[in-house]
Amino acid sequence: MHVPDGFINAPVSAAAGVVAAGAVAVSLRGARKELDERTAPLAGLVAAFIFAVQMLNFPVAAGTSGHLLGGALAAILVGPWTGVLCIAVVLLMQGILFADGGLTALGVNITVMGVVTVVVAYALFRGLVLVLPRTRRSVTVASFVAALVSVPAAAAAFTLIYAIGGTTDVPVTKVLTAMVGVHVLIGIxxxxxxxxxxGAVIAVRPDLVHGARGLTAPLKLRVDGELVDAAPAAPAAAPAAGGSPKKLWIGGVVTALVLAGFVSFYASASPDGLEKVAADKGIDAKAEDHAAADSPLADYGVKGIEAPRLSGGLAGVIGVGTTLAVGTGAFWVVRRRRTAAPESV
Structure with missing residues (x-):
């Protein structure tokens, strides 16, 4: 759902940029409370993993494909504030290095793919977790529903922005119907x-999943005929149960590299939901060439390498590595600012 340059006029794109900048600023402050020495590297990994999985377009209808947006995944794994930052890092890397998503539309993309998906998904996720039994299965079920709803919500948000500042004269009702319809399928x-x-991360390290914190109810013991809470387990017991964070980080990095460097070659070549709707409805009539169209990595290929498999795979590996480095560095800075800031701030 990467919005190109030219779909939305300059004033509305600028306004969306202000909204996105404000959301990132607020998220930087909020992320200080979510990040620590264990979760900061995980947040960088989440950004890199989302970058990799977004390269894996999957078919959803005749001639249409979809890809992960990632807002729900990021929010549940590392928290909503950090989740917004993860998506912003991914979109920035995609726009600058790979000419994917317009640079003037970066604010629109962060607002739609980052802010809207995170807010909708995490609010729904928390509501479901509160009413469902406190089990790991409940967390995975809630994550499924939250992610499913977040995608058509993002499609509706794009339609609203298009209604305000679209550069083409296409009836909004037609855009809304087409966008929400195809993105419900992508949402699945x-x-x-x-x-x-x-589910995979919870099975290995539930203590590192933001959305699963406080999952286990206190153990009850009967003392003198009354039920009382047992003493909590020692903090050192949690890592021993699932392995070290380092092992999880290494496994995640390897998975992201394999997905981007190898599996991405087999992704669907059909246009994604927005591209298909734009072509069918004429939204793309005033689309503009990307400012980074001549980038050595534009369109997820390395210029000068003729073999498609090698070119695309190498571009994917570079993208994962760059996103991991930028994301991890940024999150460590945020975490260090938390450590240095007074507790009252």
């Missing part, structure tokens, strides 16, 4: 990927 794929990923 998003939900499956999110559920499987959250």
């Amino acid at each position: 794929g998003e939900a499956v990927i999110t559920m499987l990923t959250v």
